[in-house]
Amino acid sequence: MKYLCLVYGEERALAGMDDRHCVAYDEQIRASGQCLASEALQPAATATTVRVRNGKLSVTDGPFAETKEILAGFYMIEARDLNEAIQVASRIPPAEVGCVEVRPIRPIRETVKANAAKAAAD
Amino acid sequence: MDDFLAKDVRQAVDTVYRTESRRVFATLVRLLGDFDIAEEALHEAFRAALEQWPVEGVPANPRAWLVSAGRFKAIDAIRRNARFADVEDFESFAESIPAEEPAGREPIEDDRLRLIFTCCHPALAADAQVALTLREVCGLRTEEIAHAFLTPAPTLAQRIVRAKGKIKDAAIPYEVPGAAQLAERLEGVLRVIYLVFNEGYSASSGEALTRPDLSLEAIRLGRLLVELLPEPEAIGLLALMLLQESRRPARASASGDVIVLEEQDRSLWNRALIEEGVARVEEALASRRFGPYSVQAAIAAVHAEAPGTRDTDWNEIVGLYDVLLRIDASPVIELNRAVAVGMRDGPAAGLALVDAILARGELSGYHLAHAARADLCRRLGQPKEARLSYQKALELSRQEPERRFLRRRLAEVGA
Numbered sequence: 001m002k003y004l005c006l007v008y009g010e011e012r013a014l015a016g017m018d019d020r021h022c023v024a025y026d027e028q029i030r031a032s033g034q035c036l037a038s039e040a041l042q043p044a045a046t047a048t049t050v051r052v053r054n055g056k057l058s059v060t061d062g063p064f065a066e067t068k069e070i071l072a073g074f075y076m077i078e079a080r081d082l083n084e085a086i087q088v089a090s091r092i093p094p095a096e097v098g099c100v101e102v103r104p105i106r107p108i109r110e111t112v113k114a115n116a117a118k119a120a121a122d
Numbered sequence: 123m124d125d126f127l128a129k130d131v132r133q134a135v136d137t138v139y140r141t142e143s144r145r146v147f148a149t150l151v152r153l154l155g156d157f158d159i160a161e162e163a164l165h166e167a168f169r170a171a172l173e174q175w176p177v178e179g180v181p182a183n184p185r186a187w188l189v190s191a192g193r194f195k196a197i198d199a200i201r202r203n204a205r206f207a208d209v210e211d212f213e214s215f216a217e218s219i220p221a222e223e224p225a226g227r228e229p230i231e232d233d234r235l236r237l238i239f240t241c242c243h244p245a246l247a248a249d250a251q252v253a254l255t256l257r258e259v260c261g262l263r264t265e266e267i268a269h270a271f272l273t274p275a276p277t278l279a280q281r282i283v284r285a286k287g288k289i290k291d292a293a294i295p296y297e298v299p300g301a302a303q304l305a306e307r308l309e310g311v312l313r314v315i316y317l318v319f320n321e322g323y324s325a326s327s328g329e330a331l332t333r334p335d336l337s338l339e340a341i342r343l344g345r346l347l348v349e350l351l352p353e354p355e356a357i358g359l360l361a362l363m364l365l366q367e368s369r370r371p372a373r374a375s376a377s378g379d380v381i382v383l384e385e386q387d388r389s390l391w392n393r394a395l396i397e398e399g400v401a402r403v404e405e406a407l408a409s410r411r412f413g414p415y416s417v418q419a420a421i422a423a424v425h426a427e428a429p430g431t432r433d434t435d436w437n438e439i440v441g442l443y444d445v446l447l448r449i450d451a452s453p454v455i456e457l458n459r460a461v462a463v464g465m466r467d468g469p470a471a472g473l474a475l476v477d478a479i480l481a482r483g484e485l486s487g488y489h490l491a492h493a494a495r496a497d498l499c500r501r502l503g504q505p506k507e508a509r510l511s512y513q514k515a516l517e518l519s520r521q522e523p524e525r526r527f528l529r530r531r532l533a534e535v536g537a
Binding site: 080081102106 | 243245291292293294295297299303
């Protein structure tokens with residue numbers, strides 16, 4: 001199973017974290033083979049929101065929702081099940097000042113492919 | 123003669139259904155990896171039993187027979203539904219379903235524990251944990267659960283569907299947590315059981331004071347958990363429920379009115395439950411690994427063994443509340459301790475503590491805090507203060523029998 005661990009927190013609290021601590025964890029989880037991709041994000045002030053409505057592009061400053069806790073980074077991980085994913089998420093350093101949302105990956109490509117194959121067989 | 127036999131077999135099937143169906147279900151969930159497929163397989167297995175047992179006789183091990191029949195029926199159903207694009211996919215799926223029970227250990231008991239821990243997984247919403255546990259572990263029907271929790275049946279059904287969807291899509295594993303997580307996860311299971319008990323013991327709203335069926339179901343669950351996993355706090359919770367349940371016949375009058383502890387007819391208390399509860403408390407405390415449920419049970423045991431309020435060992439109760447505050451500090455426990463101090467050292471001492479707690483504001487919306495204050499004022503001969511606090515408690519209480527009790531007290535202090 002693939003899970004995306006979304007790291008959230010208040011910017012001020014996250015800014016107080018030691019980057020070396022975060023990178024050390026990142027190196028460790030990448031070495032374990034459990035991490036498929038991971039990045040930290042620039043602050044929310046650098047965000048741009050893009051929408052397309054009726055074919056018309058709209059570009060606005062900032063994240064789409066005004067919340068105190070902002071998305072600060074992510075880890076795409078491979079885990080046996082949710083319990084293992086929770087263990088990984090609990091070790092991500094910002095979990096101590098913010099929170100980590102664990103979302104299972106929806107196998108959208110596999111589903112579309114299987115549906116097409118089934119339609120062809122019928 | 124044949125009719126007679128058929129009736130016997132039907133009865134045997136009924137008995138096996140009552141005693142074994144949740145066990146068989148728990149194992150089928152493990153083998154088939156899906157709650158809904160397992161439920162369907164369970165029904166198919168019992169249907170097969172009704173057809174085959176009258177002809178072939180009741181098997182020596184009905185449970186193993188049902189598991190094996192359920193597994194076959196599930197594979198059959200999947201084949202018929204032809205969900206798989208080609209035969210190869212299906213064959214590899216069918217092969218992935220484990221065939222036989224590993225010999226030796228009692229894997230079926232492990233399956234029931236797996237089922238409990240999965241239904242009480244903290245990644246599921248709290249109300250979904252309760253609904254799922256009652257549905258899948260206890261085998262209650264959705265309508266029964268909805269009725270017990272005064273929730274519309276479609277809402278409750280939706281809750282269960284959503285929880286099962288999350289178990290599948292987020293891959294919540296079907297397992298008993300390992301040693302490192304066990305204590306934490308057990309706490310969650312105990313919380314669900316106690317929630318079910320409390321909803322039955324002091325319904326949070328509505329006409330009736332209690333819903334005994336729900337409490338009995340919680341006690342059954344507590345017993346099952348202790349049987350499967352005899353951890354001290356599981357034993358402590360069972361003791362607590364037994365001791366509280368023992369007072370049920372004395373807690374309400376025939377007209378459904380509340381009778382407070384000091385006014386209860388103690389001869390109505392269920393001695394058998396008290397005996398069992400006290401023995402369980404001792405067992406839990408002896409382990410030296412006990413927690414808040416065991417201490418609360420110990421407090422309930424002191425009450426249970428006292429002939430009356432005056433003969434109660436209030437000093438011991440205050441001491442136990444001190445232990446409880448060290449393990450699990452909360453303003454409600456402080457309030458209970460203050461009431462016990464009021465019994466040990468007189469109402470003035472209790473009132474000083476209650477006022478200090480209320481002044482902090484955390485319990486200002488809690489009706490029992492105001493009721494406790496009112497009671498202490500009443501005993502101190504301060505009817506005016508008592509009146510104000512009873513009125514405040516009445517404004518905050520949502521349960522009808524409790525409101526009648528508060529109105530009665532108000533009348534007594536001259537409203």
